[in-house]
Amino acid sequence: MTATDTRAPLTAEQAGWFAETFERLVGNVSQAVLGKPHVVRLAFTCLLSSGHLLLEDYPGTGKTSLARALAATVQASHSRIQFTPDLLPSDVTGVTIYDQESHQFQFHKGPIFASVVLADEINRASPKTQSALLEVMEEGRVTVDGIPHEVGRPFIVLATQNPIEQAGTYRLPEAQLDRFLMRSSIGYPDTDATIAILAGSAIRDRSATLSPVITGSAVVDMSDLAASVYVDPAVLSYVTQIAEATRRAPEIALGVSVRGALSLVRAAKTWAASQGRHYVIPDDVKTLAEPVLAHRLVLDAEAEFEGAQAGTSLTRILAEVAPPAQRASVTS
Template sequence: MTEGQSGVVDGEALAGRFAQMFAALAGNIERVIRGKRDKVELALICLLAEGHLLVEDVPGVGKTTLARAISASVEARWTRIQFTPDLLPSDITGVSIFNQGKSTFEFHPGPIFANLVVADEINRGSPKTQSALLEVMEERRVTVEGTPHPVPRPFMVIATQNPVDMDGTYPLPEAQLDRFLMRITMGYPDHQSEVAVLAGAPTGAMLDTMPPIAGREDVARMIEFATRLHVAAPLYDYVVRVVASTREHPELRLGASPRASLALLRAARVRAAAAGRSFIVPEDVKALAVPVIAHRLIVTPEAELRGRTGADVVGEVLAGVPTPQAAAV
């Protein structure tokens, strides 16, 4: 066996172990999130791509339960921030308090200093409070009174949000939406899944007894492996063409930024590893384009009146951009 062949075999073996751990995590979360395997897998892809997840839907469909189940499945420190109109930025980031005995200011970290942060009903917080997350979501650090404080890694914000047309909510600004790697909606469960929920144990009790499947070191290794997956040159070009096409679409006031290209590629690598592959294929990009790109787009008022959405535009873009051929990939 040559050195090159050995590298391929090792990559395939590591991808197989990645896929096994990924499936175990998804299966554990499905104990409390019934009939939503696709949403569970998207959330895990987001975690392992070192991104942040926005879960948007009406109350009562399992948004917070999904976030708590991910936290329970990963043996890491997690916190929950309940966003309310009177929540202050310092309630999230922490404050510096003067210690009279030492005659110095001591930083007392807020709940943002955790591996997994559940930002519950994020759009009920004021715009000033929402902006407290901008720096930490992008740079993974918090600056308080001019001093930067890094957050632990892995680090992920899982935010839940009710639709913005409900009373007492504030729409998230474009700069903050762009920092979420994905936005997903839970949707209502199918009939059989809802019956299973009613017949099963109380969800809260199950969450309290869920065993952790992976530790921080396991997650760190999975993240590191995904970043090293092979990407053929035509696929780099394909990702850029898909994202750049949104900037020229006549039904959009704002297209996707280069951050969307980076996010799409990171997520595609994780999806490939979850499938047991050591390389990505065009289907990885297509499967993730809507949850990664759609929330970053702003539709024109005229298109919005016709019922058009960002997801519709992404679908058109995918249909219009030529897919790289297998031989080239």
């Protein structure tokens, strides 16, 4: 927990159970998504931090398999939305229809009402349809005709976009990107993983063979435990210095917001618990800085034209901002 949290801090015993369960979750999904344990860890970190994941990757790298395997592992509902230019907001959130028999309006839920939602090629939808996701991703509810509808917990949106093919796409605005806790990519598997995939070519869907490890309610419990991880004021100051450094960097037009800094702290808590610790260390922050912060940075147009990249700038900033050398005493 942070200095202002009032919830009971995570104990060392709870952290040990969390790490053991986390490894079982990662191991289960890794049976379907071969050779990509780090990406799987990031996906579960997003899920247990009540965040969302943006996957920028080429077709055929296993994005759908990751979403299905995630849902199967936590015994949760799963839906897939194929975003196209003609997709309407109501196609995502749902619509209110008048029932002639009951003489009442009834709300018919859209595919966003699932625990694990795969938003495929999200940048192909119009800005109006993309904006339909803003409320549900931030607040966990959909408002239709002035009536709010909760999507429930757990809830994660795994959105994908092709980094190469940009024809007919709409660039995600900064407000939309800021709703994603992390951005990552699966990438092509290495040689050994590719051979294993080819050897199992008779299996059409590896995620369908997975057995659940925990229930959806247990995921909520793990999220609450992760939120109670202790964060020393020195680490909070470290995150603040990183965020402020991005705002001062000459090649960055828009640096990390307070929401971005909060996201980094939330993710670092979950990452620390997954390592069996009940407190966050600076290395947790450094490990997650790029997937959590890079997509929130807007480069200066001239710097971007000259080939500057957000990840490179962030790496330089992490090298310049000194992490805290010691922390205060940690309660357990």
